[in-house]
Amino acid sequence: MSSKAVNPVICIRSSAPDDIEPLKMIVRDNDPHLVPSFERDYQLVHVAERLPASGHFLVAKMEHGLVGVTGYRPDAWGARDIWWLTWLYISPKFKRRGIATRLFATAQQELRGLGCRKCYLDVGDLESQRAAVAFHERDGFRLEGTLLDFWASGMHHHIFGKLL
Ligand SMILES: CC(C)(COP(=O)(O)OP(=O)(O)OC[C@H]1O[C@@H](n2cnc3c(N)ncnc32)[C@H](O)[C@@H]1OP(=O)(O)O)[C@@H](O)C(=O)NCCC(=O)NCCS
Structure with missing residues (x-):
């Protein structure tokens, strides 16, 4: 892991209702x-x-405010040891400082505590979301399936998975 990925001024915490506007x-x-x-x-x-039944959000905070978010939710089909990671977004000014790495590490640690065996996430477009694909592959996720024309004609739904 690079030194950028261990930034001591980043605090990762659970979200609060009034974080909504900066997020x-x-x-x-x-x-x-x-x-x-x-x-x-x-x-x-x-x-x-209804936490954690309806899911959970984590935020990344630096001294001047919130700079990133992610979340996780239970599997919609009821698989009890499967969870889905969601909404990983970093403020553009703060990318490549290890913030997503910290958020996802915390989320996956919490998911292990909830008995998660495998987690999934989706990426909409592999070309325009090359940063996300690079990030997830470095984190050990692999593309496991593609639902063709899911969002619209030509807009596919790419599912990445990782065993925890
Ligand atoms: C993808 C995203 C979450 C990465 O956040 P980040 O905080 O910049 O990521 P990190 O700094 O923790 O990056 C960790 C590693 O991921 C890889 N990575 C991250 N961004 C990358 C990019 N633009 N190009 C290539 N590799 C990248 C690198 O290996 C990086 O390590 P390095 O900086 O030491 O080379 C961020 O770019 C983002 O918010 N993108 C837009 C939203 C999005 O696509 N979300 C994911 C939806 S599935």
Whole structure:
């Protein structure tokens, strides 16, 4: 692991309901179209207060504010030892400082504590999300399946998996 990946000024903690606005800005700065679905998922976790049944979010904080987010949720088909990692977004100004590495390491440590045997995540477009693919492959995820034309014609749904 590079020295960039161990930044002592980054704090990883569980999200709080009032983190929503800065987190929406982080998602917006990466992909404005995804803000409504991020907000829906975030509210579901925080309003429902059924943790961890409806999932969980983690945030990365530096001294001047929130700089990253990720989440995880149980498997929609009810596999009890399968969890899905979601919403990994880093503020553009703070990329390549090891923040996603810290967030995902914490998320996977928490998932092991919940009895997770294998986790999955999805990547929408392999070309435009080359950074995400590089990040996930370095973390040990492998492309295990592709649902063709899932989001729209020509827009596939790529599923990456990793045994914990
Ligand atoms: C992908 C993303 C989460 C990475 O966050 P990050 O904090 O910059 O990642 P890290 O600094 O922890 O990177 C760890 C390693 O991943 C790889 N990596 C990260 N970004 C990369 C890039 N743009 N190109 C190639 N490799 C990359 C590198 O191996 C890197 O190690 P290094 O910096 O020592 O070379 C971030 O670029 C992002 O928010 N992208 C937009 C949203 C997105 O695509 N989310 C994932 C949806 S599945």
